[in-house]
Amino acid sequence: YDVLGDVVCGGFAMPIREGKAQEIYIVMSGEMMALYAANNIAKGILKYAHSGGVRLGGLICNERQTDRELDLA
Secondary structure: OOOHHHOOOHHHHHHHHOOOOOEEEEEEOOOHHHHHHHHHHHHHHHHHHHHHOOEEEEEEEOOOOOOOHHHHO
């Protein structure tokens, strides 16, 4: 997967800061780059959690059937 959320940019964070979201779910696979991107997105959500009134609802694993994917996710 090509996930552009590896760097949380202004366009990504603006709806969070403006209170347009209450709960965010991250869809990812159990591959290392997807986990890296999901971690960065989670950090961005945490940064604006109080000011934007948003929280991370959870992670959704979109499996690709790779080795140890569920263990990593």
